[in-house]
Amino acid sequence: MNKITLDHGSGGKLTLELIETVFKAKNGLDSAIIEDIAFTTDSHSINPLFFKGGDIGKLSVSGTVNDLLCVGAKPLYLSSAFIIEAGFDMEKLEKIVESMTKEAENANVKIVCGDTKVVENGKCDGVYINTSGIGKIIKPIDGQRVKDKDVVIVSGTVGDHGFAVLNERENLNLSSSLTSDVSNLTHLLIPLIESESDIKFIRDPTRGGLAMCLNELCYNRDFGVEIYEEDIPVREDVRVMSEILGIEPYYSANEGKVIIVASAESADEVLHILKQNELGKNAAIIGKITKDNPKKVVLHTKFDTKRILKMPVADKMPRIC
Amino acid sequence: MKTVNLELFNNPDTVNKLSIAIKNESEKLNKPIKIMHICGTHENSIVRYGIRNLLPENITVIAGPGCPVCVTSSKDIDAVINLSLSKNVKILTFGDMLKVPGTEMSFYKAKSLGADIKMVYSVFDAIELARSASKPCIFFACGFETTAAPTASALRDINIPGNFFIYSAHKYTPNGVYALLKSGKINMDGLILPGHASAISGLKVYERFVEDFNIPCVSAGFESVDVLLSVLLILKQINNKKPKIENGYKRVVNYEGNKNAQKALEDVFYLTSAVWRGLGSIDSTGYELRNEYARFDAKKQFDIIYSDNYIEHQKGCRCNEVILGNISPTQCPLYAKLCTPQNPVGPCMVSDEGTCKNWYDGGIE
Numbered sequence A: 001m002n003k004i005t006l007d008h009g010s011g012g013k014l015t016l017e018l019i020e021t022v023f024k025a026k027n028g029l030d031s032a033i034i035e036d037i038a039f040t041t042d043s044h045s046i047n048p049l050f051f052k053g054g055d056i057g058k059l060s061v062s063g064t065v066n067d068l069l070c071v072g073a074k075p076l077y078l079s080s081a082f083i084i085e086a087g088f089d090m091e092k093l094e095k096i097v098e099s100m101t102k103e104a105e106n107a108n109v110k111i112v113c114g115d116t117k118v119v120e121n122g123k124c125d126g127v128y129i130n131t132s133g134i135g136k137i138i139k140p141i142d143g144q145r146v147k148d149k150d151v152v153i154v155s156g157t158v159g160d161h162g163f164a165v166l167n168e169r170e171n172l173n174l175s176s177s178l179t180s181d182v183s184n185l186t187h188l189l190i191p192l193i194e195s196e197s198d199i200k201f202i203r204d205p206t207r208g209g210l211a212m213c214l215n216e217l218c219y220n221r222d223f224g225v226e227i228y229e230e231d232i233p234v235r236e237d238v239r240v241m242s243e244i245l246g247i248e249p250y251y252s253a254n255e256g257k258v259i260i261v262a263s264a265e266s267a268d269e270v271l272h273i274l275k276q277n278e279l280g281k282n283a284a285i286i287g288k289i290t291k292d293n294p295k296k297v298v299l300h301t302k303f304d305t306k307r308i309l310k311m312p313v314a315d316k317m318p319r320i321c
Numbered sequence B: 001m002k003t004v005n006l007e008l009f010n011n012p013d014t015v016n017k018l019s020i021a022i023k024n025e026s027e028k029l030n031k032p033i034k035i036m037h038i039c040g041t042h043e044n045s046i047v048r049y050g051i052r053n054l055l056p057e058n059i060t061v062i063a064g065p066g067c068p069v070c071v072t073s074s075k076d077i078d079a080v081i082n083l084s085l086s087k088n089v090k091i092l093t094f095g096d097m098l099k100v101p102g103t104e105m106s107f108y109k110a111k112s113l114g115a116d117i118k119m120v121y122s123v124f125d126a127i128e129l130a131r132s133a134s135k136p137c138i139f140f141a142c143g144f145e146t147t148a149a150p151t152a153s154a155l156r157d158i159n160i161p162g163n164f165f166i167y168s169a170h171k172y173t174p175n176g177v178y179a180l181l182k183s184g185k186i187n188m189d190g191l192i193l194p195g196h197a198s199a200i201s202g203l204k205v206y207e208r209f210v211e212d213f214n215i216p217c218v219s220a221g222f223e224s225v226d227v228l229l230s231v232l233l234i235l236k237q238i239n240n241k242k243p244k245i246e247n248g249y250k251r252v253v254n255y256e257g258n259k260n261a262q263k264a265l266e267d268v269f270y271l272t273s274a275v276w277r278g279l280g281s282i283d284s285t286g287y288e289l290r291n292e293y294a295r296f297d298a299k300k301q302f303d304i305i306y307s308d309n310y311i312e313h314q315k316g317c318r319c320n321e322v323i324l325g326n327i328s329p330t331q332c333p334l335y336a337k338l339c340t341p342q343n344p345v346g347p348c349m350v351s352d353e354g355t356c357k358n359w360y361d362g363g364i365e
Helices: A013-021 A056-069 A090-106 A160-169 A186-194 A209-217 A236-245 A264-275 B006-010 B012-026 B040-048 B074-086 B107-112 B123-131 B145-157 B173-182 B196-201 B204-213 B224-240 B259-268 B291-296 B319-323 B355-361
Strands: A032-034 A037-044 A073-085 A110-119 A127-137 A151-154 A199-203 A224-228 A259-262 A284-290 A297-300 A306-308 B033-037 B059-063 B090-094 B116-120 B137-143 B164-170 B190-193 B217-219 B245-247 B269-276 B280-289
Touching: A037 A056, A056 A073, A056 A090, A056 A127, A056 A186, A073 A090, A073 A186, A090 A110, A090 A127, A151 A264, A160 A236, A186 A199, A186 A264, A199 A209, A209 A224, A209 A259, A209 A297, A259 A264, A264 A284, B006 B012, B006 B224, B012 B224, B033 B040, B033 B224, B040 B059, B040 B224, B040 B355, B059 B224, B074 B090, B074 B107, B074 B137, B074 B164, B090 B123, B107 B116, B116 B123, B123 B137, B123 B145, B123 B164, B137 B145, B145 B164, B145 B196, B145 B259, B164 B269, B164 B280, B164 B291, B173 B196, B173 B204, B173 B280, B190 B204, B190 B224, B196 B259, B204 B217, B204 B245, B217 B224, B259 B269, B280 B291, B319 B355
Parallel strands: A073 A110, A224 A297, B033 B059, B033 B190, B090 B116, B090 B137, B137 B164, B190 B217, B217 B245
Antiparallel strands: A032 A037, A037 A127, A073 A127, A151 A259, A151 A284, A199 A259, A224 A284, A297 A306, B269 B280
């Protein structure tokens, strides 16, 4: 009999299949666009709950805020629903709520409703948080206008979150400097959305990382993506850890980065706007949209060789968001 | 400790120079040649850096039996899975072993049927887990010299909890490859020696490959420059008609190998025949625990039941030919169709060291 496996929640190919075959839905944008409203929801089940650079509280706010921003909306209101395990430390819960409040303030959103459920001890690890969010569309960004020769931009270094969480959870002690990039991107993206730049697609490359995000971008489309390894920003500690573990940073999750597709004419302006903000200081053009390899993401190595960056099937790092 | 700047070994200029040198040398060849590597991590580097794109047409680099998980027999996998399902024990093993199909199922499947199976990163990790466990913990130990040495050293040198046991499926590479070569199951014009395994065994154990088969043997690291350098050195040896052992990975490998590791292996294990998946039994390739270590030996401490009807390769699966480098993954009719990393039919589609998995991940169709 077919069973749900952890891989169905990886955000990779199996998740996509589950959405299409069981939920009978289309894997769409990060948020639904309904007239001038953006609406989204996200559940968070990260292990460990507290990690370098953030915790599940910060993540649950920034994740939903970022999903709203990605469709060109100004995030306004969030809900928060907690599933808490009996026996969970009150002090930890307070800490989580505190970071949610702080992140919401920073992102200029209000948490306006919520729900609390407690389950028996052993039924969930500590706490799961679901947040839903509503935003007002400034400029709808739905990826439909993406076409040949558009440029692909990343707002900063890739892979930080996945490796930071893995390092702590598995007690790998591979790096002491490794920190998650979890952050809301309100102040980075609002100026961009409000600008005249011709932005066609924004997505936060969370589970499955850059590779998944770009594969989704060209999934069932008549174009492909070409990216250049030497242009992709990767932190030195992330690069070292990725070498040791044999997991490429392109497959590791980010929680404070976006991939942007813009027209070639707008590329410089987009970069300029991103670099105004601390969170976008490492922004870089990493490639372009191409008609040459439809539905495929081609990585050009520094040696002028090419290979396909496949859609990840399952997650090498489960439960990281 | 000396630190090495690995960037130097992936420098595009150096890669370019090596590519040109290889091309020049290749023009002197009087026939197309086949170079084999016997380390899954080399295949990983070759696919990742797109090395095959850089080689002239008359040079083919193929993957040989270099993936430890891929050569672990269903016989061993089945026996440990049966134990995990019938006794109150915890099985600890490496991540890439979990999804390798046995005759009926993988460890992963057994886990979903209730078996207590946990992934570990090393033998030391496994021992620590056993300390806090309340039942017998059996480490399903697979791998070549590189992982056999830490297993040996752990058993010999550290305090092991009473509930910790080893099921050794460790294998010794040089004897295996030598036997396959001798029997004519594999052939090549040059051999890229493994990086990590050679660090343990040293290069001297490969002398007989040169003496008995006139095969140029060059050790290589895992960066793009390392792999290309080994190809170039092999080409030069072929063109000079002077096959020998050469060290292309001096920052890690030497002629004598790691004496401490060799001593640990010698103290704890003896070599006996072992079944290599799909290739049958090969003499003096299986690391078994010596009698002094019998108390850790799961094969002696538990009632292990072996079936005579184990199946190494399911119908249609051509992993055994892939392992020998006789066909490429794309020549297997199941590759990327019925056999994928999420639903592997054969072992080569599971581990990151498996040839099929590397090709699949690299989008090779």
